[in-house]
Amino acid sequence: MKHFAVTGAVTASPVRGSQQLEKDEEDGMSEQGFKRFRRRRAPAETAPAASEESRLSPLEAPASAVSAQLPATLPEPWERIRQVPFQDAAERKVRLPLVSQFRTAPAAKSFDLLRTRLSHTLKARGWKRVAVTAPATGCGSTFSAVNLALSLARVPGSRTVLMDLNFRQPGIAQAMGIQAAADMGALLSGAVQMEDQLLRPLPSLAVGLNSAQDQDAAEILHSRSCSAAVDDLMLRSGAETALFDLPPVLEHDDTAAFLPQVDGVLLISDGTSTTAAQLAACEKMLAGHTELLGVVLNRARKSDSPLN
Ligand SMILES: Nc1ncnc2c1ncn2[C@@H]1O[C@H](COP(=O)(O)OP(=O)(O)O)[C@@H](O)[C@H]1O
Ligand SMILES: [Mg+2]
Secondary structure, three states, X not given: OHHHHXXXXXXXXXXXXXXXXXXXXXXXXXXXXXXXXXXXHHHHHHOOOOOHHHHOOOOOOOHHHHHHHOOOOOOOHHHHOEEOOOHHHHHOOOOOOOOOOOOOOHHHHHHHHHHHHHHHHHHHHOOOEEEEEOOOOOOOHHHHHHHHHHHHHOOOOOOEEEEEOOOOOOOHHHHHOOOOOOOHHHHHOOOOOHHHHOEEEEOOEEEEOOOOOOOOHHHHHHOHHHHHHHHHHHHHHOOOEEEEEOOOOOOOOHHHHHHHXXXXXEEEEEOOOOXXXXXXXXXXXXXXXXXXXXXXXXXXXXXHOOOO
């Protein structure tokens, strides 16, 4: 008989009262007394409990209650990369001319052309990782990497990653007008995950910024943890294209150290200063280690452009 004391209706009455009632009934239950007892108990047993849902097993509970109990599923890693305002930053004075700001200019058309050709080559070969470098500082590798990434990111439904691996002179944050509080070294050592280091200035573009100069850059880029971090980045971001902005080939061995991680290289030459000897030296250095996807002529004279 003890069980009735814990039904909904009874627990609502004072505990002592219910115990007393139970005792009375057990002490001497005549047939009449039993009927009275049944009548008194009936409403308690048939009436719905105070909270119907609370008595249901999870399988019987209404859908709303079940979904409220289930742990929320995490969005995929790309969606967890923090979005940052970019158009506002682009409207402010940023260091580099950005193709997203002047869509009809010849430079924007050149980057769209480069994007399309590069995408075709990468897709045909099943490649994704591209190093962007130059023979010397100032040729425009950051300028080209940023603008090419913006052009790639304009393809609907695409995903592009742009990584600043120039530990000598990081430049993507400044070029895009985004605050760089990021530690690229921590990402490449495996201490930080990509969704905690990267930022998304556009829904289809994630950038890995670099803020600290590091004299041990070549060792960092050569390390096993760097290789693992890049593999993890490619796998979990789901990006079709990753551009890695690297220091000049002829000034540091950082790019050479990172070559095993990429499928090919885009070499940016400065139409106003790069010499044929410099380009030949770069090609010699890259030969046998990676594929030279193309030599981009930056700061070309108008007559050099195929679009004119
Ligand atoms: N085609 C270009 N048109 C206008 N400015 C350019 C162009 N290419 C490079 N620059 C400017 O030249 C400077 C050096 O370019 P940057 O991309 O930082 O060189 P790198 O990364 O190769 O050292 C930057 O201030 C950039 O704005
Ligand atoms: Mg640069």
